[in-house]
Amino acid sequence: MSSSSTPRAQAQPRARQPIRAAAGSFLGTLIEWFDFYIYATASALIFSHVFFPGSSQLVGTLSSFATLAVGFVARPLGGIIFGHLGDRFGRKYSLILTLVLMGVSTVGIGLLPSYAQAGFWAPVLLVGLRILQGIAVGGEWGGAVLLASEHAPEGKKSFYASFAQLGSPAGLVLSLMVFRFITEMPEADMYAWGWRLPFIGSIVLLLLAFVIRRGVHESPEFEALAQQGQPAQSPVKTVVRDAWPLILLVMGACTIGISSAYFTNTFMIAYATQYMGIKSSVILECLSVVALVQLINQPIAAWLADKVGAGRFLLVTSGISILVPYVMFSLVSTGQGTMIILGIALAKVFSSAFYAVIAGYITDVFPVAQRYSGISLAYQACGALIGGTTPMVGTLIAGQAAGQWWPLAVFYSALALTSFLCVGALTRRRSVLAPAAA
Template sequence: MRRNMYSQNPEPLADASDTPQSSPWTAAMASTVGSVLEYYDFFVYGPMAALVFGTIFFPSSDPGVATLLALLTFAVGFVARPLGGVVIGHFGDRIGRKKMLMLTFFITGGVTVGIGCLPTFAQIGVWAPILLVTLRFIQGFGLGGEWGGAALLAVEHAPEGKRGFFGSLVQAGAPLGVILSSAVVALVTLMPREDLLTWGWRIPFLLSIVLVIFGLVLRMRLTETPDFEKAKDVQSQKKMPLVVALRRYPAQILSMIGLHVTDTTLGFMQGVFVLGFATTTLGISATTALIANISASVANLIVTPLAGAIADRIGPRRVLVTAIVVLALWAFPMFWLMETKSVLALFIVMTSNGMIVGTLFSQQASLFAKVLDPTVRYTGMSVGFQTATVIGGGFGPLIAQALQNSAGGATWSISTYLVIVALIGLVSSIYLTSQRASQKAHGSTPAEPTLQLTTTGLKES
């Protein structure tokens, strides 16, 4: 009989291969550096778009219009993510995780360096913003396929019983990327305004070449994941992994979206809306707010692998449900504390948010992989994750601002919104960690094809 997928020693997908495999730690490091680069790129671009790009790429008689146009290029990267997840996920399921991860690293790293080399509007006119938007779209496309492959690289190389921990290491790359980007941006913004606009803004983008080289060296040393190798024969029969994933696993993918929206909404709301709220409404200095945001990332970095290790021992459901309940209970006190205008309260809020986001984020690589067959994992995970990123990251801060405006500046509407997001995440997490989701993911319902282990490998029946 099939063992429960959440037992300490679940039944392996197939017999161990004689082919030498990369160590779990090497795979985890190669995956994590991609997550670091992803969040470094995004959180370098945001401040630079707000502070610099309106002036040098979108000159206008109205500074507000110029800044708005510059920030719209930030949104373009989010729009491209689901498309990248679908296309790159398709080939990741067909020809392998490693090949696609080499491609995504070339795309994202190359584009980031390319942005740092772009001529400005003063140099080539309207072609400057056109090139910026184009590069930003390509970057978002590449990033859309990065997470799914990186998560699978770590999880599918990890030993059974420790996939939660090794999957969480990929997620820990996110706060590390935020910390690095915040530090670099803080340093370059200390420059005189003229130097910043002339050449200083290029430094954060060009520095990403260090991460790119380090990541490529690590990824070139990797072997393909064991799960992909064992399912290769079935993989080759999947002409359209997206169609198969949506047909066989619609509830799982919707639940992935519902779960990931919780942490991405809180995380991007803090990184964008809460920072603005602290500086403009509460009168706290921008430097203090940025340092508080870094403290949140440090807390996130510490909690994420810890939560992953705990989930390996007690199961992901207890970890996720606890974090989601805390999020719902925290939604109102978070703003009550901030409205005291105390710097200490701001640090408590930011640090607490980082801990909640880290706990929620820690489980998603291993959990999403568990509820999908290897033949469609890359595609299904990428679609669910990136769609939620657009909803929570792309629209979350805008929704928060709109709710506050409609409530006359009051924050109760934003807190209510967070509670609703938490409730959706609660239902989604319970479903994903249920035996029902486990059975459907392994094709045990009579109406669906299953993957069966035979003497010649995996076959679909």
């Protein structure tokens, strides 16, 4: 082999790394979100019967959604733990650990005894494993986004970072497909053992994702930092002390991207089945179609954002999201499958476009040395405060609204308005500090 061919041979694997990193981020977050969504779906359909029997329908549903919210409360802890590890020792190292933790906790949930078998300890163990699941997701997101965005070619950060965001709709599609099958089982079998299958079966996906992630190189930006001997010693402490206003703004900016997923994908299941009398299999089928729309929409949105400017794109999509819930509920209230799909899909087109782009947008807010900690803490704190409580708040509003949907639409609008205002503040700040980055 000639000496001139050696650099070329070495350059080819490096050239493929952005694609591998994007694929690794997508597949990893697919597994993480599949595990997370099967819990969210089970909390809406199953857990009130298995772990909280004897309660009224409202109390049982709220109790199930409370265990869902516990996982969100644990997510900032995961962001702190794995953000520290990712900023100190590397993005790849941290991501392997989050994957293992998610797999162990999810399979454990599938093996839990019911309340009838273990009494009080059944929901206690459920909450404990849910906390571990939340910690894993809390550490996963930031690392996956950074692994993709820090490998991205110039001018394509939004597009490449969006592949980490694709794990959410893909995981949702997979989880809904699984539960579509489970809800067709005889009711006794579904509550006894059918619901356990996706939790236990996730071990297969865990092993696949582990193999894929081992083949992805470390982030080039972190490697450059490490070669200079400059990894942060206390990244979480540093970013909280020096950049807490930015953390608050990023939390607000992420609001509609996070909350809309749990509004449409979790709360709407309970709302449609309990308040509108729609069969669970029908609403799950509708949400499956909507998730496919989201899966197609997100990479297109990220590509477009790179062309027109991420800040401008986020302002437009969050602004439209303020208005869209009124149309969504008008269509959903017809009770017809096609209208339900159109209504929820309309909301998801804009919220998922926002969700696809916000990840790459906020990576530039924090310096490389504290970036994993900064974006993880902000994003997961938003998830704990807003995302995890959205189904509970929606359930409380629906319970008090006497069949009226407009209070729920106002709630959704308030979430979108929060993102619109905070993105505007971040965009103005970026324009002042670096006009070319706005």
